[in-house]
Amino acid sequence: MDATVLGAWVATGLTLCIFSFLYKDNPLFKLAEHLYVGVSVGYTIVKAYDTVIVHLIVKPIVEQGEIALLIPVAIGMLMLTRYVPKAAWLSRYAFAFIVGVGSGLAIPRTISSFILKQVEDTVRPLLSLAGGDGMTFSMNLLDPSSSINVIIILIGVISVLFYFFFSIEHSGPGKVVAKTGVMFLMIAFGAAFGYTVMARMSLLIGRLTDLIEFSDASYGRPTLWLLIVTIGMLIVLSRRTQGKPPQES
Amino acid sequence: MIFLRRQLPLLITMITGLLFAGQYYVPHPASEQLLTSATKWLQIVGGFALVLGVTSLFHQHAAKIRRKEEGWGYSLVLYAGMLGTIAVGLWANGKESLEGAATAFGWVYSYMLVPLQGTMFAILAFFIASAAYRSFRARSREAAVLLIAAVIVMMGRVPLGEYLIPLSGDVSQWILNVLNASVRRAILIGVSLGAVALSFKIIFGVERSYLGGGKE
Numbered sequence: 067m068d069a070t071v072l073g074a075w076v077a078t079g080l081t082l083c084i085f086s087f088l089y090k091d092n093p094l095f096k097l098a099e100h101l102y103v104g105v106s107v108g109y110t111i112v113k114a115y116d117t118v119i120v121h122l123i124v125k126p127i128v129e130q131g132e133i134a135l136l137i138p139v140a141i142g143m144l145m146l147t148r149y150v151p152k153a154a155w156l157s158r159y160a161f162a163f164i165v166g167v168g169s170g171l172a173i174p175r176t177i178s179s180f181i182l183k184q185v186e187d188t189v190r191p192l193l194s195l196a197g198g199d200g201m202t203f204s205m206n207l208l209d210p211s212s213s214i215n216v217i218i219i220l221i222g223v224i225s226v227l228f229y230f231f232f233s234i235e236h237s238g239p240g241k242v243v244a245k246t247g248v249m250f251l252m253i254a255f256g257a258a259f260g261y262t263v264m265a266r267m268s269l270l271i272g273r274l275t276d277l278i279e280f281s282d283a284s285y286g287r288p289t290l291w292l293l294i295v296t297i298g299m300l301i302v303l304s305r306r307t308q309g310k311p312p313q314e315s
Numbered sequence: 316m317i318f319l320r321r322q323l324p325l326l327i328t329m330i331t332g333l334l335f336a337g338q339y340y341v342p343h344p345a346s347e348q349l350l351t352s353a354t355k356w357l358q359i360v361g362g363f364a365l366v367l368g369v370t371s372l373f374h375q376h377a378a379k380i381r382r383k384e385e386g387w388g389y390s391l392v393l394y395a396g397m398l399g400t401i402a403v404g405l406w407a408n409g410k411e412s413l414e415g416a417a418t419a420f421g422w423v424y425s426y427m428l429v430p431l432q433g434t435m436f437a438i439l440a441f442f443i444a445s446a447a448y449r450s451f452r453a454r455s456r457e458a459a460v461l462l463i464a465a466v467i468v469m470m471g472r473v474p475l476g477e478y479l480i481p482l483s484g485d486v487s488q489w490i491l492n493v494l495n496a497s498v499r500r501a502i503l504i505g506v507s508l509g510a511v512a513l514s515f516k517i518i519f520g521v522e523r524s525y526l527g528g529g530k531e
Contacts, residue, residue, distance in 0.1 A: 081433075088441060118362030120409070137356070142359055142362065142364075169336075171350075172510060256462065257464050260464065272437070
């Protein structure tokens with residue numbers, strides 16, 4: 067059997083096993099779920115081995131003589147001392163190194179990229195000097211950099227920040243600002259929800275496209291046959307469950 | 316001993332933290348080299364962290380099989396999937412394709428991992444839709460705003476939606492690029508301020524939870 071044809075059968079079978087969860091939790095889904103965890107962990111291990119052990123440790127040390135790389139290897143090995151209770155405290159050195167470097171790298175970069183840059187992009191000129199017309203105030207809503215959108219973004223950022231600022235009571239004018247912030251937040255949550263749903267729909271369409279492709283005679287129609295097998299197994303499993311007495315919790 | 320167990324790790328954190336915070340402000344090739352090396356070192360140390368995670372998973376399922384707990388057969392499937400993928404991955408030197416032809420590792424990726432991952436996330440579409448149907452009620456003004464924004468964005472992302480509501484595409488883009496962007500920006504500024512404060516607390520030894528509990 068051709069590897070592509072075999073692949074089509076395996077991919078279709080696994081896809082249908084996971085889709086069977088839409089009926090109810092069942093052994094076919096659990097099997098595919100555990101296989102998914104196993105395969106993805108195996109894949110991550112192989113990729114980590116190839117990237118870290120081969121390309122970052124062995125090759126530079128053997129081919130370029132970068133002996134200094136033995137230091138991070140030693141630090142990494144200290145992490146494994148967690149399995150030896152008496153020496154577990156040695157792993158603190160490894161965590162201290164990672165956390166220290168991570169914190170040090172984060173401070174200036176976060177301030178620069180995520181605070182100052184964001185503030186700079188928020189506080190922009192409301193009027194632009196374009197061409198020979200002098201100062202213009204553009205009302206084009208579809209252009210995110212138009213003057214009207216600059217004002218909306220400024221109101222949004224300030225009101226949301228104020229909503230999360232609890233050092234003063236949200237009353238009087240503050241209440242209005244906080245309420246505006248809530249409205250902006252609700253719109254963003256709704257947009258995030260809609261966007262996520264459509265992203266999942268896109269994945270679903272991808273899987274269904276594959277199932278349609280694999281229903282072709284050139285693959286031996288795995289979609290059709292495996293769909294019949296899956297439904298048959300679900301019926302059998304459902305009848306077996308019905309026959310069993312309910313488990314005591 | 317208390318110095319080695321408690322104070323030296325805090326000292327390491329402080330020195331490395333201050334060193335790499337200062338590195339950003341030193342525009343010198345040696346400083347750039349330090350950053351490149353540190354990034355490589357972090358990747359190497361992070362690789363060992365993966366060993367900790369995998370070993371934990373291995374132990375958990377080994378115990379399940381040993382005690383013949385309910386569903387122990389699925390743990391065997393997990394082992395088979397993991398060990399099988401590792402075997403073909405090492406056999407193919409971690410490469411999915413060689414000279415244009417897919418290796419056995421590439422086959423596992425294309426016909427097992429991609430369909431499993433894609434379908435696992437795809438079924439969430441049904442659960443999100445079902446949860447939304449049950450929970451999305453315009454009970455208050457805020458809930459109504461959330462509902463309308465979600466519907467407009469969903470409609471604006473598909474041709475049918477634009478056909479039914481002609482302006483939904485443009486309004487959806489405006490919501491995402493302007494209203495959503497302003498909220499994301501505000502949240503990002505808040506989170507970043509928190510991250511910077513936490514980093515300072517870690518460097519100066521105020522926050523020590525990363526060292527874990529146990530004996531001093």
